[in-house]
Amino acid sequence: MRSSEFFQNFNVVTILLTGGQFVNLMLKRYYLFMTHNSERIADLLVHLARRSVQSSASELTSAQWAALRFFAHANRFSRQPSVFASYHGTTRGTASQTVKTLVNMGYLERSRGLSDGRSAVFDVTQSGMKALDSDPLRSLVQTLDQLSQDKREALCDVLLTINKQSEESEMGLEDTHFGTCSNCKHFRQSGPNSGYCSQSSTALDIFETDKLCCRFSSV
Amino acid sequence: MRSSEFFQNFNVVTILLTGGQFVNLMLKRYYLFMTHNSERIADLLVHLARRSVQSSASELTSAQWAALRFFAHANRFSRQPSVFASYHGTTRGTASQTVKTLVNMGYLERSRGLSDGRSAVFDVTQSGMKALDSDPLRSLVQTLDQLSQDKREALCDVLLTINKQSEESEMGLEDTHFGTCSNCKHFRQSGPNSGYCSQSSTALDIFETDKLCCRFSSV
The missing domain is CATH 1.20.5 (Single alpha-helices involved in coiled-coils or other helix-helix interfaces)
Incomplete structure (x- = not known):
């Protein structure tokens, strides 16, 4: 051999x-x-989200919770019913109705701060903020709190990537994108506690920069 | 000095x-x-999921899509209206109605395979499988396909962790958990192309082991 x-x-x-x-x-x-595989992950993501916003014993409907959450997280350029309609993927009529109900419940009020005479801006009231303590989504928030910082960061980064890619693939179909200053190309830091938004030509306090903005454009 | x-x-x-x-x-x-922070991530997850299942021009409602998707991914122990009701967090009546509509549309049919005389099992038909090609969720699946294998794995693992933790925190409230053989404690591999489920005392073909199961119990 x-x-x-x-x-x-x-x-x-x-x-x-x-x-x-x-x-x-x-x-x-x-x-x-x-x-x-991607199908399983997509299913899991949708399933998890759906379970997280459901609550059998809740004062508000899931659309009302979504609106209250949106107005609590959105910045002054974005706290409008039409912007919520775009964010939530619903009609302007339905969004206005939801806002109206939340105003009647005392959870939202027409803003006295900013008024450019064109459109109404709404703020979450003190009792609206208190109501958010029983938001069904809190259970998911607590679960996320239990993850390690590394895992939470990795999850956040991959969700932001997916969000960006989904938005890019819809480019032209939908003009409004949502995000925060930290990865928006319009944002410049102008001082230790302040920033500047070149899109709205507005000075921003540091506590405004983590709010959801409808004028967001990814870096 | x-x-x-x-x-x-x-x-x-x-x-x-x-x-x-x-x-x-x-x-x-x-x-x-x-x-x-966890609130932002929870919001992002819910927002992404909601956008992914919406479609303005779609033959089916989002509940019908969810049902068709569920019956396509569930195993023979789970393809029942009552199990879908539990998975989707809806009532048995609503789930039965959704299944009935999908049967009338020719997308689901009563299974002729398994019948233990107790409850009806439904299978997705050929035209149901074809319909799933236009599932609004496909866009998210394609976006996930574009991620690197590492990112996809990391995302899947963290979503499974969150799902497990959420289920554990609901323990006692909800008895049915969902998952696949690969991380179920009832599953034993019995041969190169087969496995065994100790919960149902059933031999499983390899192609059944990636299906969603309502008798799942996490390892």
């Missing part, structure tokens, strides 16, 4: 002997593939 | 000189904190 033949036979034996391990390896890869 | 005094003064000067950098560092930390 020449040495090349020996090695060929040796390889055949090796393959036969390790065949079981090879199959196991392929099975493991298959499981991982199935677990990490 | 004694050397200790020199060093004290030196430190004061250093602090004054690097004060600007320190403030910048604190600001950066503040931005990161605000970006990665």
